[in-house]
Amino acid sequence: xxxxxxxxxxxxxxxxxAEELENEDLxxxxxxxxxxxxxxxGAPHEILIQxxxxxxxxxxxxxxCKGDIVFNIYHSKRSPQPPKKDSLxxxxxxxxxxxxxxxxxxxxxxGRDYSMVESPLICKEGESVQGSHVTRWPGFYILxxxxxxxxxxxxxxxxxxxxxxxxxxxxxxxxxxxxxxEVIGSEDFRGSMTSLESSHSGFSQLSAATTSSSQSxxxxxISR
Numbered sequence: 001x002x003x004x005x006x007x008x009x010x011x012x013x014x015x016x017x018a019e020e021l022e023n024e025d026l027x028x029x030x031x032x033x034x035x036x037x038x039x040x041x042g043a044p045h046e047i048l049i050q051x052x053x054x055x056x057x058x059x060x061x062x063x064x065c066k067g068d069i070v071f072n073i074y075h076s077k078r079s080p081q082p083p084k085k086d087s088l089x090x091x092x093x094x095x096x097x098x099x100x101x102x103x104x105x106x107x108x109x110x111g112r113d114y115s116m117v118e119s120p121l122i123c124k125e126g127e128s129v130q131g132s133h134v135t136r137w138p139g140f141y142i143l144x145x146x147x148x149x150x151x152x153x154x155x156x157x158x159x160x161x162x163x164x165x166x167x168x169x170x171x172x173x174x175x176x177x178x179x180x181x182e183v184i185g186s187e188d189f190r191g192s193m194t195s196l197e198s199s200h201s202g203f204s205q206l207s208a209a210t211t212s213s214s215q216s217x218x219x220x221x222i223s224r
Contacts, residue, residue: 041173044146055186067175068148076114131220
């Protein structure tokens, strides 16, 4: 029922903030197979996928709702410790816009405790990203969405429109993503190649242009 008389002004008490509208949109997606996550400066969001059989395929489909992020994939022979409830603030954050979980222990060293299996992928706000990775080894794979910071050298040149917009995003130090992941067994991989190559994001109908990049044992598609 509408509480505003026809032709009248909308009372300020009925105004809705941009954050409320954003969270309502995210809620619609969280009721589907997609999950929401918040990414902060210094606090990436990470999920763990255990692979038993080599040559399995990890697939992902995510949309960058707010801010710019860097997407990474790591492999470790041992499982990271799950976040402890008694130190929730240091490892896991729950907010209306989505969860934030860090799995990689601060004492872990890249190259010793875990390794990077894909080159970092920079994803801009509004982009939809789909891709897959054929695993070479069993173990634990960590998918990470990390806050993308402006390079220091960018400040030395004259600001462009894109740089100004990016700096406004950085000032908030917060990003939001919606994501879905799935693992395809090695025995089902060959029959799934067609579906992998033709996969598209649920957000892609909003895209105006598409670029793609491919690497050995993996492929990613970015839609704007």
